[in-house]
Amino acid sequence: MKLQKNISLQPYHSFACEESATFYTAVQTKEALIEAIAWAKSNLQSYLVLGSGSNILFTKQYNGLVIKMEITGIQKLQESPSEVLLQVGAGENWTHFVSYCVQKSWGGLENLSLIPGTVGAAPIQNIGAYGVEVGEHILSVDAYDTVQSEWVTISQLDCGFSYRESIFKKEVNRFIICSVQFKLSKQPLLRTDYGAIKAVLHDRGIRNPSVESIANAVIFIRSSKLPDPKKLGNAGSFFKNPMITKTLYDQLILQFPSLIAYPINDNTYKIAAGWLIEACGWKGVTKDQVGCYKDQALIIVNYGATKGKTIFDFSEAIIQSVKVKFGVMLEREVSIL
Ligand SMILES: Cc1cc2nc3c(=O)[nH]c(=O)nc-3n(C[C@H](O)[C@H](O)[C@H](O)COP(=O)(O)OP(=O)(O)OC[C@H]3O[C@@H](n4cnc5c(N)ncnc54)[C@H](O)[C@@H]3O)c2cc1C
Structure with missing residues (x-):
């Protein structure tokens, strides 16, 4: 098993922040995967399997073993x-x-x-x-x-x-x-x-x-x-489209007639998270080198922030403002570590 120590995770995730991992290995076979897990367990290390890192945000150093999945075919x-x-x-x-x-x-x-x-x-x-x-x-x-x-x-x-x-x-x-x-x-x-x-x-x-x-x-x-993650760090939609009750939907649509929503069943509506974020004025806004993408409010983009925590804090500010204005709690789609 080829183990690397204290490596930067910047090349391995699409937000490209400069967080690092204590240990890193790549696995090309099932046997190598088992070996990596056994190593982590016997050395009391936590472990994390990483694909191409396009749906993950590292907010701090990863203390453990990152296992890059490379089993192909x-x-x-x-x-x-x-x-x-x-x-x-x-x-x-x-x-x-x-x-x-x-x-x-x-x-x-x-x-x-x-x-x-x-x-x-x-x-x-x-x-x-x-x-x-x-x-x-x-x-x-x-x-x-x-x-x-x-x-x-x-x-x-x-x-x-x-x-x-x-x-x-x-x-x-x-x-x-x-x-x-x-x-x-x-x-x-x-x-x-x-x-x-x-x-x-x-x-x-x-x-x-x-x-x-x-x-x-x-x-x-x-x-x-959509922004190309190779040119501009992002993980696609940062938030899920929230599901709300029909009662809340009936209240919101009266107050905000242009709200975009789809009925899921008699009691549930799915609402467009991008519409909520845009209605709170976030679209195109940039702070601390992190932005809400100009063409699609659901996407958070990294214009140069080195710390994942800066991106996380930006997403938290969006969640809070949507909650205050609409009483709807956005959930992150991206895995946060
Ligand atoms: C520009 C852009 C557009 C996108 N558009 C869409 C879209 O339209 N629809 C959509 O659904 N998503 C979209 N995404 C999100 C992303 O592409 C998907 O979620 C994709 O499946 C992530 O794959 P990955 O290999 O990069 O996963 P990673 O980011 O590496 O991992 C994501 C999570 O899965 C876990 N994981 C990864 N591989 C394994 C494995 N083999 N076994 C167990 N756990 C594993 C990781 O630990 C992590 O928790 C977009 C992202 C970007 C950057």
């Missing part, structure tokens, strides 16, 4: 005239994997094109975009259960997927995902209902979209509206 398990089953290593780059599927016209993940990160992190918060969540296309997840010290295969149902949630997010650090099985369709039901996708397809004169034309539309939309 895409394997076809089964193929029929209608579908294909794939097993994909947790360290595979998500965007590359989606492009691979799109090139073969295997449908399901095209709306999730260009989301940064690794395949193994995708189930953690059930990544979603443009009307699709990854959990819909996951058959099962192979993970190491660090509590029972055994390998487990967790079925889609047992993953407990919901909006930006899963059992992996609830039981932090218990399951280390090593590979994910996907079920993709050769005759996919394409999801073009999202407004921006419809508009791009219309502008391009595409009446009968393919898996590829949808992926291209999503890539175009994302590239034009």
Whole structure:
């Protein structure tokens, strides 16, 4: 096991702050992963599995072992005239994997094109975009259960997927995902209902979209509206869209008729966190080299802050002002350490 000591985590997460870790190792096999965990346990060190660091904010030095997940490989398990089953290593780059599927016209993940990160992190918060969540296309997840010290295969149902949630997010650090099985369709039901996708397809004169034309539309939309984390530190949406009761929704809509909200069921509404933040005047605001992105209020960007705590404090100020104005508590989507 190649162990590095006191390394800067700056290159390993998309906010690129200068926090460090006491120990760091990268694992390319399941055996190396077990060895790293055993080392951490026997040396009384805490440990953390890191993908590409695009959904994490380090607010202080990490006292323990950072294990960078680098188990790769895409394997076809089964193929029929209608579908294909794939097993994909947790360290595979998500965007590359989606492009691979799109090139073969295997449908399901095209709306999730260009989301940064690794395949193994995708189930953690059930990544979603443009009307699709990854959990819909996951058959099962192979993970190491660090509590029972055994390998487990967790079925889609047992993953407990919901909006930006899963059992992996609830039981932090218990399951280390090593590979994910996907079920993709050769005759996919394409999801073009999202407004921006419809508009791009219309502008391009595409009446009968393919898996590829949808992926291209999503890539175009994302590239034009989201900041590139390689150029400007960010972790995508910093907050989840909050769920509120119908009673609170009825009060808010009277006071704020332009509030953006969607009914989830008879008693619950999901409201657009970006709208709430923008209505509090945060969009485009910068303080201490941290900003609320000018084109999308849900994204916090790092213009040069070296400490993750500065970004955390900025997010806390947003949470407080939304709470005061609307009585709604925003929840962070990004993992905070
Ligand atoms: C510009 C931008 C746009 C984004 N857009 C979207 C979007 O549209 N939709 C969306 O849902 N997300 C989006 N995100 C968030 C992010 O891309 C996803 O959450 C992605 O899945 C994170 O992958 P990662 O490998 O970088 O995870 P990391 O940031 O490395 O890790 C995230 C969490 O998962 C844990 N983890 C990582 N890998 C494993 C593993 N193998 N086993 C167990 N735990 C693990 C980590 O410990 C950490 O708690 C965006 C981020 C950026 C920067």
